[in-house]
Amino acid sequence: MSTLTLTINKQDYQLENLDARTTLLDVCRQHLQITGPKKGCDHGQCGACTMLINGRRVNSCLTLAVMHDGDDITTIEASECQSHYRHCSKRLKTMTLFSADIARLVRFAQRPH
Known part of the structure; x- marks a missing residue:
């Protein structure tokens, strides 16, 4: 019986009898x-x-998961990345709202008066 230990976002996970062809994702x-x-x-x-x-x-x-036994793995869920992700999401929402406002103004300007 083989055990794979992965450290993901500073938490250890033990996986038993994992198929060697399984990707990390x-x-x-x-x-x-x-x-x-x-x-x-x-x-x-x-x-x-x-x-x-x-x-x-x-x-x-x-990449195969078995290649990373004992490696330090960080995903988007990690707090540092998540904080950056939230910041980017807020900016994207703001930009989307701004784009929608511009589109409304263009449509309004194109209406016959």
Whole structure:
């Protein structure tokens, strides 16, 4: 019986008899219910699955979980990243609202008077 130990967001997880072909992304989403990293293209092109492993960016859809036994893994759920994510989300919402206001003004200006 083999045990894989993953440290994700400073929390240790023990996985028993994991299929060696399982990606890190699938372990997080399907086995550990860590759903911040997303499966987008499943080819490593979109970046939705990006995680930090020992401080380096990695496409988790392309890396096998067994390769990272004992590594320090950080996902978007980590507080530092989450804080940045919330900040970006607020800015994006503001920009979206601003864009909607501009679109309304353009439509209003195009109306016959």
